[in-house]
Amino acid sequence: xxxxxxxxxxxxxxxxxxxxxxxxxxxxxxxxxxxxxxxxxxxxxxxxxxxxxxxxxxxxxxxxxxxxxxxxxxxxxxxxxxxxxxxxxxxxxxxxxxxxxxxxxxxxxxxxxxxxxxxxxxxxxxxxxxxxxxxxxxxxxxxxxxxxxxxxxxxxxxxxxxxxxxxxxxxxxxxxxxxxxxxxxxxxxxxxxxxxxxxxxxxxxxxxxxxxxxxxxxxxxxxxxxxxxxxxxxxxxxxxxxxxxxxxxxxxxxxxxxxxxxxxxxxxxxxxxxxxxxxxxxxxxxxxxxxxxxxxxxxxxxxxxxxxx
Amino acid sequence: xxxxxxxxxxxxxxxxxxxxxxxxxxxxxxxxxxxxxxxxxxxxxxxxxxxxxxxxxxxxxxxxxxxxxxxxxxxxxxxxxxxxxxxxxxxxxxxxxxxxxxxxxxxxxxxxxxxxxxxxxxxxxxxxxxxxxxxxxxxxxxxxxxxxxxxxxxxxxxxxxxxxxxxxxxxxxxxxxxxxxxxxxxxxxxxxxxxxxxxxxxxxxxxxxxxxxxxxxxxxxxxxxxxxxxxxxxxxxxxxxxxxxxxxxxxxxxxxxxxxxxxxxxxxxxxxxxxxxxxxxxxxxxxxxxxxxxxxxxxxxxxxxxxxx
Numbered sequence: 001x002x003x004x005x006x007x008x009x010x011x012x013x014x015x016x017x018x019x020x021x022x023x024x025x026x027x028x029x030x031x032x033x034x035x036x037x038x039x040x041x042x043x044x045x046x047x048x049x050x051x052x053x054x055x056x057x058x059x060x061x062x063x064x065x066x067x068x069x070x071x072x073x074x075x076x077x078x079x080x081x082x083x084x085x086x087x088x089x090x091x092x093x094x095x096x097x098x099x100x101x102x103x104x105x106x107x108x109x110x111x112x113x114x115x116x117x118x119x120x121x122x123x124x125x126x127x128x129x130x131x132x133x134x135x136x137x138x139x140x141x142x143x144x145x146x147x148x149x150x151x152x153x154x155x156x157x158x159x160x161x162x163x164x165x166x167x168x169x170x171x172x173x174x175x176x177x178x179x180x181x182x183x184x185x186x187x188x189x190x191x192x193x194x195x196x197x198x199x200x201x202x203x204x205x206x207x208x209x210x211x212x213x214x215x216x217x218x219x220x221x222x223x224x225x226x227x228x229x230x231x232x233x234x235x236x237x238x239x240x241x242x243x244x245x246x247x248x249x250x251x252x253x254x255x256x257x258x259x260x261x262x263x264x265x266x267x268x269x270x271x272x273x274x275x276x277x278x279x280x281x282x283x284x285x286x287x288x289x290x291x292x293x294x295x296x297x298x299x300x301x302x303x304x305x306x307x308x309x
Numbered sequence: 310x311x312x313x314x315x316x317x318x319x320x321x322x323x324x325x326x327x328x329x330x331x332x333x334x335x336x337x338x339x340x341x342x343x344x345x346x347x348x349x350x351x352x353x354x355x356x357x358x359x360x361x362x363x364x365x366x367x368x369x370x371x372x373x374x375x376x377x378x379x380x381x382x383x384x385x386x387x388x389x390x391x392x393x394x395x396x397x398x399x400x401x402x403x404x405x406x407x408x409x410x411x412x413x414x415x416x417x418x419x420x421x422x423x424x425x426x427x428x429x430x431x432x433x434x435x436x437x438x439x440x441x442x443x444x445x446x447x448x449x450x451x452x453x454x455x456x457x458x459x460x461x462x463x464x465x466x467x468x469x470x471x472x473x474x475x476x477x478x479x480x481x482x483x484x485x486x487x488x489x490x491x492x493x494x495x496x497x498x499x500x501x502x503x504x505x506x507x508x509x510x511x512x513x514x515x516x517x518x519x520x521x522x523x524x525x526x527x528x529x530x531x532x533x534x535x536x537x538x539x540x541x542x543x544x545x546x547x548x549x550x551x552x553x554x555x556x557x558x559x560x561x562x563x564x565x566x567x568x569x570x571x572x573x574x575x576x577x578x579x580x581x582x583x584x585x586x587x588x589x590x591x592x593x594x595x596x597x598x599x600x601x602x603x604x605x606x607x608x609x610x611x612x613x614x615x616x617x618x
Contacts, residue, residue, distance in 0.1 A: 092544045092577055098514070099432060119513045120540045123408060124433045126512010203435010204428045205407070212521045212546035231429045235401045237521035240546040241553070248557035268401055 003281040004043040005298030008035055008056050008179040010066045012227045012273040015291030017308055025307065028065055028293060032305050035059035036295040039179060044299075049181040049189035049223070050088050050111070057084075057107040057191045060177035064146050066293070067175020069105060072144055072195025074153035075202050080144040082195055083209040084110040089188035089217035089279075096209035098123040099202070102144075104137040107193045110209070112136070121209065152198045174289070176208055178215070178225025180277045182298075188223035188279060190215050190239070197230075206230030212240035219279055221246040222253055227292070228265075228272010236265050242276060253278040257286035312590040313352040314607030317344055317365050317488040319375045321536045321582040324600030326617055334616065337374055337602060341614050344368035345604040348488060353608075358490040358498035358532070359397050359420070366393075366416040366500045369486035373455050375602070376484020378414060381453055381504025383462035384511050389453040391504050392518040393419040398497035398526035398588070405518035407432040408511070411453075413446040416502045419518070421445070430518065461507045483598075485517055487524070487534025489586045491607075497532035497588060499524050499548070506539075515539030521549035528588055530555040531562055536601070537574075537581010545574050551585060562587040566595035 010032060039056035043049070061069025072080040084106035085096035095114025098121070103109050112134045113122050122130050131138070178192040192215040194208040207214035207230040214230065216239035217223035224239040233239075238260055245256035257276050265272070266288055273287025275294060283296045290309060297303040319341060348365035352358070370378025381389040393415035394405035404423025407430070412418055421443045422431050431439050440447070487501040501524040503517040516523035516539040523539065525548035526532035533548040542548075547569055554565035566585050574581070575597055582596020584603060592605045599618060606612040 087544075094544050096514075099435075118540070120543045121514040121519075122512045123514050124512050126408075129512070203431045203433050203438070205405075205430035205432050210430075210519060210521075211543050212519075212549065216546070231427070234429045234520050235396075235403050237525070237546065237549040240521065240549060244550070244553035244557055248553055 002184050003299050004182055004184050005277050005281040005283050005296070005301065006036065006039040006043060006052055006056065006179065006181040007275040007277055007283045007285070007296035008032065008039070008060065008177070008294065009225065009227055009273070009275045010060055010177050010293030011175045012287045012289045012292035013174050014289060015307055028307060029305050031063045031065050032293060032295040036297055036305065039181060040297050043181060043183055046184050048185070049183040049187050050086065052181040052183065053179040053189045053191040054086065054107055054111055056179035057177055057193050058105045061105050061107060061193055066177045067195040068177040068193040070144060071146060071149070073149050073175060073198040075196070077202055078153065079202065080195060081202055082106040082193065083206060084193035085209045085211060085215040086110045086114055086191040087189065087211060087215055087217040089219040089223055092218060094120050094211045096121040096211060097127045098205050098209040100127045100131065102138045102141065103131055104139045107191050109136050120211065156198065174228045174272050176227035178227065178275060180223040180225050180275055182277050182279065182281045186219065186279065188217050188219055188277060190217040190223035190225045192225045207233035210234055212237050214239060216240045216243055218243050222276050222278040224274055224276045226272060226274040229270050232265060232268055232270025233272065235268060236270060238265060238274065253282050254284045257284045261286040261288050311493050312608050313491055313493050314586050314590040314592050314605070314610065315345065315348040315352060315361055315365065315488065315490040316584040316586055316592045316594070316605035317341065317348070317369065317603065318534065318536055318582070318584045319369055319486050319602030320484045321596045321598045321601035322483050323598060324616055337616060338614050340372045340374050341602060341604040345606055345614065348490060349606050352490060352492055355493050357494070358492040358496050359395065361490040361492065362488040362498045362500035363395065363416055363420055365488035366486055366502050367414045370414050370416060370502055375486045376504040377486040377502040379453060380455060380458070382458050382484060382507040384505070386511055387462065388511065389504060390511055391415040391502065392515060393502035394518045394520060394524040395419045395423055395500040396498065396520060396524055396526040398528040398532055401527060403429050403520045405430040405520060406436045407514050407518040409436045409440065411447045411450065412440055413448045416500050418445055429520065465507065483537045483581050485536035487536065487584060489532040489534050489584055491586050491588065491590045495528065495588065497526050497528055497586060499526040499532035499534045501534045516542035519543055521546050523548060525549050525552055527552050531585050531587040533583055533585045535581060535583040538579050541574060541577055541579025542581065544577060545579060547574060547583065562591050563593045566593045570595040570597050
């Protein structure tokens, strides 16, 4: 086994070429490619899939362009509340955090929960106390401030409405980032991170930190990271559903992803997409929206960096 | 369609007859039967499965014998933090809450999240604010105080250890309650509620509020409520796994439950059990522990109230 593959996403939604400037498109593609390269390099050097997905997601979190980490949207209270999860396919070990504030890289905190705690899922103040005990990097509110995000919040503040990142008034996008990878040792992993919905009530937990809903990895089948209308992804148990269709119905990866995104999720009214890699290194994107910020690359496949359908 | 069925559990674990007094056994059985009868009566009068599972779980929450609601164990901070979820099989609508304090009936709050909010999952202070806006019943800390629970906490306080309810020193039990039902209209529903682990770090989220892990309902397959070592139930996506085995591999209910509890969950090291009902009204218990507080009854089946294997 010496094949390796990686895929990432930076959110899905109504991302239309006509509403995108050339500069903006270039900035997005550069950010996607930079994150992709970081993960690819780890895998090429025989590093682990868990290391590759963590590093890739960290770089997406560090970019102000994506709704995760630094680029997180504003909650109804004008704060930034972040969720993340990570899972490794060999052991089915997993870690997740929700409602954390001021953490530079939520995905790394999720990994620490997986590796250094007795729990799978820590939320709120409890997660913050754990982060401090692990000496995680914290950042002041100013680090997460972004004029564009602030304006998004001002536009709908006090309306009682929530907004799925750039939704409606801008370029309707479900803001989440994620990565999936297969390493040369035959192990898959998945990581997902998000800043949630603009003007959301604090305390709302979406699908990103929920193992089986927004994130899942299993060496017998695949690794999956989702982005979309989180409530529907929870009710559809979307990430694990892809794995079950492969394990129980012998679907191949693309078939399983398309069945879930285009049929089962659609049926309950959910919008969004996912990225996935199977244990043979096959890579897949599937989304029922206009676009999805995405990229992939593998030892047996060409590099792709794309935005539109 | 005029068949109806209900099953409930009050936790699984090392529940041995030799460590139980006759009085204690009687008290447990009476509490189980009372909750069962309440749900059964609703179903018999053509009420909905959602109403039946909510009412049944409310009565278990109101009993000091079970680790949920009034009987919730103490956290490391000497507080009571509760999780709950509910799901209806017709619409796949779901509601969940986590880390709520001083709420008399967490399952009813989960139902309000399902029916009166835009979200599926609310946690912590955000869930408390929502509860207040919905005029939920709150109770003072004293309501949740129980000498036995307090002693459990004192025994392991400051040791850094957590305890799955009566674990090790007492009768090792995973404290969770739950109910599943099929109503005469052909709809299934599931509800689960827990006080978590004694001396747990605050912020730990278990499987009970996680749709797909500790609770799931789908009219095409079944309704499931779990109890056990929550971290393993999350990693195994246990409740949805039962549904997938039925939908994708055509397993019958008992076969699907046993495959998940005795093989797939065991393989990753998880202990516990579940109750389930399928869309034909068949009822099942499955657990890999010494016992599980449980009861079931249906229009076509006898009443069972049991504790040991």
